Amino acid sequence: MDALSEVLRAMRLSGGVFLRATFTEPWCLExxxxxxxxxxxxxxxxxxxxxxxxxxxxLSVDLADGGRITVQPGEAAVFPRNDQHRMRGAExxxxxxxxxxxxxxxxxxxxxxxxxxxxxxxxxxxGFLGGPGLSDDPLxxxxxxxxxxxxxxxxxxxxxxxxxxxxxxxxxxxxQGAAAMLARLSELLxxxxxxxxxxxxxxxxxxxxxxLRNPRLARAIGLLHxxxxxxxxxxxxxxxxxxxxxxxxxxxxxxLGCTPAGYLSDLRMRLAARELAATDAPIQAxxxxxxxxxxxxxxxxxxxxxxxxxxxxxRNADLSS
Numbered sequence: 438m439d440a441l442s443e444v445l446r447a448m449r450l451s452g453g454v455f456l457r458a459t460f461t462e463p464w465c466l467e468x469x470x471x472x473x474x475x476x477x478x479x480x481x482x483x484x485x486x487x488x489x490x491x492x493x494x495x496l497s498v499d500l501a502d503g504g505r506i507t508v509q510p511g512e513a514a515v516f517p518r519n520d521q522h523r524m525r526g527a528e529x530x531x532x533x534x535x536x537x538x539x540x541x542x543x544x545x546x547x548x549x550x551x552x553x554x555x556x557x558x559x560x561x562x563x564g565f566l567g568g569p570g571l572s573d574d575p576l577x578x579x580x581x582x583x584x585x586x587x588x589x590x591x592x593x594x595x596x597x598x599x600x601x602x603x604x605x606x607x608x609x610x611x612x613q614g615a616a617a618m619l620a621r622l623s624e625l626l627x628x629x630x631x632x633x634x635x636x637x638x639x640x641x642x643x644x645x646x647x648x649l650r651n652p653r654l655a656r657a658i659g660l661l662h663x664x665x666x667x668x669x670x671x672x673x674x675x676x677x678x679x680x681x682x683x684x685x686x687x688x689x690x691x692x693l694g695c696t697p698a699g700y701l702s703d704l705r706m707r708l709a710a711r712e713l714a715a716t717d718a719p720i721q722a723x724x725x726x727x728x729x730x731x732x733x734x735x736x737x738x739x740x741x742x743x744x745x746x747x748x749x750x751x752r753n754a755d756l757s758s
Contacts, residue, residue: 440659441635441649444576445628447662447708449568449715450486455619456539456548456563460494462556463528468521469536472567482567483714483754484577485519488586488626490601494559499523500582511588511598515630517580519565526559562601564623569754570711576631579645586630597626648692653678657685661701665708666728671697706742709735713747714754720747 460466472482489496490513498506498514501521508514516522523532533552541548571577588598600622635646648654657678661669674697675685689697705727712723724735739747 440655440662441576441631443659443662444574445624447711448571448574448576449711450566450624450627451482451568451620455565455623456550458550458552458561458563460524460526460550460559460561461553462526463530464553465523465525465530465532466538466550466552467523467532467534468519469534470519470565482569482571484567484571484574486566486577486627487516487519488564488566488623488630489514489524490562490564490626492560492562492602494557495527496559496561497525497527498583499525502582506583506585508585513586513588513626513630515584515586515627516582517577517584518582520582522583524561526553526557528554528556530554564619564626566623566627568711569714570707573707575645580631580634584630584634586626586633597622597629601626643692643694645693651688651692653680654685654688654692657689657697658700661697661704665701665705666726668728669697669701702738703742705729706739709739709747710743710750713751723747 458466468487470485470487472485489498489508491508491510493510495510496508496514498508499522500506506514525532530553535550538550538552539548540550586597588595601619635649638647638650642650648658657674657680660674660677670682671686672682675682678685680688685697689695689700693700695703708727709723712718712726713720720735721732724732727735729735729738736746739750743750745753
């Protein structure tokens with residue numbers, strides 16, 4: 438059971454708002470993208486995942502916590518929660534907002550930025566991923582502020598580099614279907630960055646990502662994501678994951694800090710929140726799909742989790758899209 442794949446599938450990520458940037462020393466750019474500003478390209482979304490893939494030159498990134506990372510050609514800086522940051526060259530320059538310098542043509546075109554004083558060149562491809570109901574997703578909240586995907590070392594690095602370059606060239610040439618291709622490649626880049634991060638976790642790590650390193654615990658998580666409507670007991674889930682009820686409960690508590698029942702309850706509410714934001718399916722149908730026998734019981738549970746009833750959640754999502 439591939440728990441990470443099931444979680445990624447349920448996230449319903451969509452890609453768009455792609456940008457090709459050419460920077461020349463000296464330069465400094467401050468990111469300013471918001472979910473609302475990108476919703477016309479991504480559809481309903483309450484969350485952005487941003488990446489910068491370096492094609493040429495060297496990119497320095499100043500993080501919100503005061504740290505700094507350097508990104509080389511073939512590497513990407515991936516921001517799972519779109520945390521505020523600045524990109525800069527080697528030479529000092531005053532920051533410029535990305536909103537002030539981004540250029541675009543007709544809808545679907547690749548946006549461009551040309552910024553700097555005419556010195557040494559750095560070329561970057563940027564993109565966004567988004568989707569509804571992602572603001573409290575356990576994968577995204579478990580990830581660090583930034584992931585650095587090292588395409589030079591990753592097994593898939595050469596493939597990702599060639600495909601991103603090809604897709605960006607296709608969009609720039611106004612070829613049909615190119616934007617959709619780049620959207621899919623953005624998902625691939627994000628998945629590869631997450632996989633590399635999970636594989637590099639220390640053996641004593643705790644939390645949702647660490648659970649994926651435990652084959653039986655990962656299988657149990659995957660089963661819950663595949664069949665959230667099933668009225669699982671700890672004994673049933675443990676048996677199908679290959680461990681005892683007591684071992685399952687103990688490992689959930691040690692690694693995830695919750696019980697299997699608590700994890701399932703939270704999962705159901707998050708899935709419902711996404712369905713409400715992204716579709717016009719009847720509330721009763723959504724309730725049934727996640728295992729509730731009545732709309733009233735679902736509405737009570739949803740309000741306990743999100744402080745508003747399902748109908749109000751859907752209206753709020755419509756207003757923000």
